[in-house]
Amino acid sequence: MDSEQPEGKVALVSGNEAAGEAAIRAGCRFYAGYPITPQNELTAYIADQLPLRGGVFIQAESELAAINMVFGASAAGTRAMTSSSSPGISLKQEGISYMVGCELPAVIINVQRAGPGLGNISPAQGDYYQATRGGGHGDYRCISLAPFSVQEVCDLTYLAFDLADAYRTPVILLADGMIGQMMEPVRFDHLPAPSPTPRPWALTGTPGRKRNVIKSLRLPPEELEAFNLKLQDVYATIEQREVRLEVTGPDDAEVLLAAYGTSARICRQIVERPLRQLPFKVALFRPITLWPFPTAKLAELAEKARGILVVEMSAGQMVDDVRMAVAGRCPIELLARMGGNIPSAAEITEKLITLFA
Amino acid sequence: MATTSLKQLCEMPDLLSGGHAACPGCAGPVAIRQILLAAQQDDTYVVASISTGCMEVSTTVYPNSAWRIPLFHSAFENSAATISGAETAYRSLKKQGKIDKKIAFIAFGGDGGTYDIGLQSLSGALERGHNFTYVCYDNEAYMNTGIQRSGSTPKGAFTTTAPAGKVEPGKRQRKKNLTAIVAAHDIPYVAQASPHRARDLMNKVQKAVATEGACFINVLSPCPRGWRYAPDQTFQIAKLAADTCVWPLYEIEDGKLTINYKPREKKPMLDWLKSQGRFRHLFTPQNEHLVEEIQQDVDREWQRLLTLEAMGKETAQ
Numbered sequence: 001m002d003s004e005q006p007e008g009k010v011a012l013v014s015g016n017e018a019a020g021e022a023a024i025r026a027g028c029r030f031y032a033g034y035p036i037t038p039q040n041e042l043t044a045y046i047a048d049q050l051p052l053r054g055g056v057f058i059q060a061e062s063e064l065a066a067i068n069m070v071f072g073a074s075a076a077g078t079r080a081m082t083s084s085s086s087p088g089i090s091l092k093q094e095g096i097s098y099m100v101g102c103e104l105p106a107v108i109i110n111v112q113r114a115g116p117g118l119g120n121i122s123p124a125q126g127d128y129y130q131a132t133r134g135g136g137h138g139d140y141r142c143i144s145l146a147p148f149s150v151q152e153v154c155d156l157t158y159l160a161f162d163l164a165d166a167y168r169t170p171v172i173l174l175a176d177g178m179i180g181q182m183m184e185p186v187r188f189d190h191l192p193a194p195s196p197t198p199r200p201w202a203l204t205g206t207p208g209r210k211r212n213v214i215k216s217l218r219l220p221p222e223e224l225e226a227f228n229l230k231l232q233d234v235y236a237t238i239e240q241r242e243v244r245l246e247v248t249g250p251d252d253a254e255v256l257l258a259a260y261g262t263s264a265r266i267c268r269q270i271v272e273r274p275l276r277q278l279p280f281k282v283a284l285f286r287p288i289t290l291w292p293f294p295t296a297k298l299a300e301l302a303e304k305a306r307g308i309l310v311v312e313m314s315a316g317q318m319v320d321d322v323r324m325a326v327a328g329r330c331p332i333e334l335l336a337r338m339g340g341n342i343p344s345a346a347e348i349t350e351k352l353i354t355l356f357a
Numbered sequence: 358m359a360t361t362s363l364k365q366l367c368e369m370p371d372l373l374s375g376g377h378a379a380c381p382g383c384a385g386p387v388a389i390r391q392i393l394l395a396a397q398q399d400d401t402y403v404v405a406s407i408s409t410g411c412m413e414v415s416t417t418v419y420p421n422s423a424w425r426i427p428l429f430h431s432a433f434e435n436s437a438a439t440i441s442g443a444e445t446a447y448r449s450l451k452k453q454g455k456i457d458k459k460i461a462f463i464a465f466g467g468d469g470g471t472y473d474i475g476l477q478s479l480s481g482a483l484e485r486g487h488n489f490t491y492v493c494y495d496n497e498a499y500m501n502t503g504i505q506r507s508g509s510t511p512k513g514a515f516t517t518t519a520p521a522g523k524v525e526p527g528k529r530q531r532k533k534n535l536t537a538i539v540a541a542h543d544i545p546y547v548a549q550a551s552p553h554r555a556r557d558l559m560n561k562v563q564k565a566v567a568t569e570g571a572c573f574i575n576v577l578s579p580c581p582r583g584w585r586y587a588p589d590q591t592f593q594i595a596k597l598a599a600d601t602c603v604w605p606l607y608e609i610e611d612g613k614l615t616i617n618y619k620p621r622e623k624k625p626m627l628d629w630l631k632s633q634g635r636f637r638h639l640f641t642p643q644n645e646h647l648v649e650e651i652q653q654d655v656d657r658e659w660q661r662l663l664t665l666e667a668m669g670k671e672t673a674q
Contacts, residue, residue: 033518035469035502040517043505047518051525059506059518062434062474087432118409118432 006151008189015153015180019109019173020045022157023081027194028107029055030080032069034062036088037121038177039111043083063088067095067108074104075214077202079161079194083109085177086127087118089135096170097136100231101216103201105164107157108142109173111180114313114340122340123177123262128317131172132291139228141235143242144172144290146260148268150184156288158191163242165197167234174290176313178262178342238292245294247301248272249283255356256301258285258322259311262342267311269345276349279357280306290318295325302329307356311335311343366394366559370425372403377423379415382581382588384595385494386416386423388552389465392492392576393426395559396461396566404443405429405463408436408470411501411580412494434474437482437491440464444487461566462489467578468509469499472535483542483571490565490572493535496580504583508533511603512654513647514635516583521638526647531654539573540609546572548608553595557606557617564608577604585634594632601629602659613669616662623659626652 013021020042023031031050033043043059050057056073060066066082073080084092089110099106110131114124131144143163147153153175160171201212218224249271257267264286271284285301285308287294302308307330310319316334323332335351337343372393379386389412397403406429407413413430416423431439440462450456464482466475471493479491498516499505506519511532515521519528540547546568550558558576565572579595581588598604599618603626606618630636630648639648 034474035499035505035518037502040503040505044503044517044520048520057518061476061508118430 006187006190008187010185010187012183013150013186014041014183015147015150015175016041016111017045018150018154018186019083019157019175019180020049021188022154022191023107023161024050024053024055025188025191025194026079026158026161027196028079028081028161030070030073030078031055032058032060032066032073032080032082034060034066034084034088036063036085038113038123038180039083039085039109042109042111042180063091064095067092070106071095071099071102071104074099074106075102075203077199077204079105079165079196081107081109081161083111085111085113085121086115086124089127089130093130093136096142097134097138097140098216099170100136100140100142101138102214103168104170104214105161105168106170107160107164107173108170109157109175112174112176114338120340121177123179123313123342124338124340125176125261125263125313126315126317126338127174128290128312128314131174132293132321135172140231141238141291142170142172143167143238143292144174145244146174146288146290147179148261148264148286150179150182150186152288153179154186154188154191161194161196167238168201169234174261176262177340242289243292243294243297244288245297246286246288247283247297248286250281252304253281253283254306255280255282255352256285256305256308257282257311257348257352258298258308258318260287260290260318263311263313266343266345267348270348270352274349275345278349278352282352287318290321293321293325295321298322298325299327299329302326305330307331307333309333309335309348309352309355311348313337313342363556369394372397372425373416374423374425376421377416378418379411380580380582380588382591383411383415384552384578384580384591385412385496388494388558388576388578391552391555391558392463392562395562396463396490397426401459401461401566402426403461403463404447405465406431406436406439406443407464408466408475409433409501410467410470411496412465412467414501433470435478436464436466436470436475438478440489440491441478441482441485441487444489448488462487464489464491466491466493467501468493468495468497469507471495472508472533479539480542483539483544483573486544486570488569488571490562490574493573493575494578495575496578496583497532498580498583500580500583509535512651513630513639513644515638516635526644527635527638534658536573536575539575542571543612544571544573545569545611546608548574549577549604549606550574551577551595551599551604551606553592554599554606554618561608564610583635585637586632590632597624597629597632600624601626601655603629603655605659605662607662607666613673614662614665615669616666626655
C-alpha cells in the first residue's frame with residue numbers, strides 16, 4: 001500500500017498496536033479493556049504506553065465493567081476508548097446504548113472473530129449488522145468505520161475520536177482478526193496534535209456554572225420522543241457529511257466488486273494484480289464508513305454496471321445495504337465465506353468468470 | 358463417605374483423556390483428572406460445565422473432546438449459572454420420576470472466569486444453594502489469552518497488562534481472597550487444595566460431592582508459561598506454595614475451619630518469589646519493600662487461618 005503511505009518515520013506494527021498508538025496520539029487518555037483474542041496486543045500496548053503518556057489504563061473485571069468505565073470517563077469529559085472482539089462486544093451493547101442515550105462520545109474497537117457463540121478466533125465479518133444497526137436496544141446508530149490496512153487502522157482510529165466528539169456519539173471501528181494481527185509498515189507522524197472539541201456538558205464539578213445533567217432516563221413519552229427525534233436529526237447530518245468510500249479500478253468498469261475490510265483487500269488484488277486476464281473490466285467499491293453507507297455513490301456506479309459481486313466473510317450482511325442502494329439497477333450476487341475462512345483471490349476470480357464472462 | 362484406595366483409583370479409567378492440547382507442565386489437566394476420579398464413583402455420574410479458559414480451549418477443540426463425561430461449555434461468565442440450570446432440571450426430572458441416576462454436578466472455571474467475570478453467577482448459585490461443586494483452577498492470570506492480570510494475580514507478578522518496568526513493579530494490588538469471599542456465603546463446604554497433594558484434593562472432592570448443597574474448591578494450578586518456570590517443576594512449585602503458606606491447604610465444613618497441611622518449617626517468601634520468572638524484577642533496591650509487604654500479607658492470612666482453626670476447636674470443646 002506504499003502509494004497511500006503518508007510522510008514520516010515508518011514503524012512495523014500490527015493493526016492492534018497501530019490502533020493503540022493512534023488512540024494515544026488522538027488524545028485518548030482513558031482506556032478500559034478485558035482480555036479476548038484476537039485483540040490482546042491492543043490492550044497490552046495501551047497497558048504499556050498509556051500510563052507513560054499521561055493516561056490511565058484499567059483492566060476491568062469484565063467487558064461490562066470496561067464499557068461502563070468508559071461511560072464514566074467520557075461523562076467526566078475525557079477522550080475514552082475500549083476494545084474487544086465479537087463476544088466481548090456483545091456484552092458491551094448495554095453500555096453503548098446507554099452512552100447513546102446520554103450523548104456521550106467514545107471509541108469502541110471490535111477486532112471481529114467468527115461466531116456465533118464462542119465460534120473461533122479467526123477473522124470474520126459477522127458483526128456488520130450489530131455495528132451498523134445500533135447493536136443494543138433502542139433506536140440508534142453508531143458511526144462504523146472499516147479499515148482495510150494497518151495504516152488505515154491508524155488513520156481511522158484517530159478520525160473516530162474526532163467524529164465521536166463532533167456528534168457526541170460512540171463510534172465503532174470494525175476491524176477483524178486479520179487486520180488486527182497482521183503487521184505492516186505504518187506512519188504516525190502525519191497525525192496532527194489532538195484537538196478535542198470543548199465539552200461544556202461534561203461532569204467536571206459545578207463551581208461558577210449551572211450544574212450539568214447526563215442521563216438516559218426520559219420517563220414522559222413526549223420527552224423521550226423529542227430526544228429520539230433529536231438523535232434522528234444528528235443521524236441525518238452524519239449521513240449527509242460523513243460518508244467515506246474508495247473506488248479502485250477503471251471508471252468504465254462493467255463489473256463491480258463490493259467489499260470492506262479484509263475481504264476488500266483480497267478483492268483489490270483482483271483489480272490491481274489479477275491472477276488471470278478477465279474478459280471484462282472490474283472495479284472495487286469499498287465502503288470505509290459502513291454506517292453511514294455510501295448509498296448514493298453505489299447507486300451511481302450501479303447505473304453503468306452489468307452486475308455487482310459482494311464479497312463478505314459472513315452469510316451476507318452488507319449485501320442488504322448494497323441491495324437497498326442499488327434498488328434493482330443491476331443484478332447483485334454474493335460470495336459468502338464463514339467460520340473464519342478468508343475468500344481467496346482465485347475463488348473470487350472463478351466466481352466472477354462464472355457469473356459475468 | 359467411602360474412601361477409595363490408591364490401588365482402586367489406578368484401576369479406574371481416566372475421565373479426562375490424554376491427547377488434549379494443554380501446555381507441557383500444566384497442572385490443570387492433572388487436577389481435573391484427580392477431581393473426576395474422586396467424584397465419579399460406582400453409583401454417581403458426573404456432569405460438568407466449564408467456562409471459557411485454558412482448560413476449555415485445550416481440552417475441547419471441536420470435533421474432539423478429552424472429557425469422557427457430559428460437559429457443557431457456554432461462555433466466560435456463566436459456568437455456575439449453566440450448572441444451576443442443569444442441576445435444577447435434574448432435580449425436577451428426579452421429582453417427576455423421569456431419571457433415577459445419581460449425578461454429581463461440577464462447575465469448572467479458571468481464575469478469570471471465577472474471581473472476575475464469573476463472580477456474579479458464582480455468588481448467585483451459591484446463595485440459591487444448588488446442589489453442586491464449583492472448582493476453580495487458579496493459575497493466577499488470564500493465561501489462555503496471553504498472561505493478562507486477573508483479580509487472582511498476586512502482588513508483584515508481571516503480566517502483559519500489569520507490566521514491570523523502571524517505575525511499575527508488575528501488579529500493584531493484592532490477590533483477591535476468593536476462598537474467603539466464598540466462605541462468607543455460609544455454604545456447607547469450602548476448601549483450598551493443590552494437585553501435588555492428590556489424596557487431600559480427592560478427599561475434598563469426595564466430601565464436596567457427598568455434601569448436599571453448594572460446595573466450592575479452589576485448586577492452585579501452577580502455569581509454567583505464565584509463571585515463568587521450567588515445565589518439569591510444576592509439582593515442586595505447587596509444594597513450595599504450600600510450604601511457604603502462600604497457598605494454604607484448608608477446608609471449612611459447616612463453618613468449622615481445618616488446616617490440612619502445616620509445614621514443619623514455614624519457608625520464606627523469597628524462596629517462592631525466586632522460583633518464578635514472573636517475580637524476577639522484584640529483586641532490586643527499589644522493589645525490596647514489596648518483598649517485605651508480600652511476606653507480611655502471607656503471614657497475616659496464615660495467622661488468620663490459624664486463629665479461625667483454633668476458634669473452631671474451642672467452640673467444639
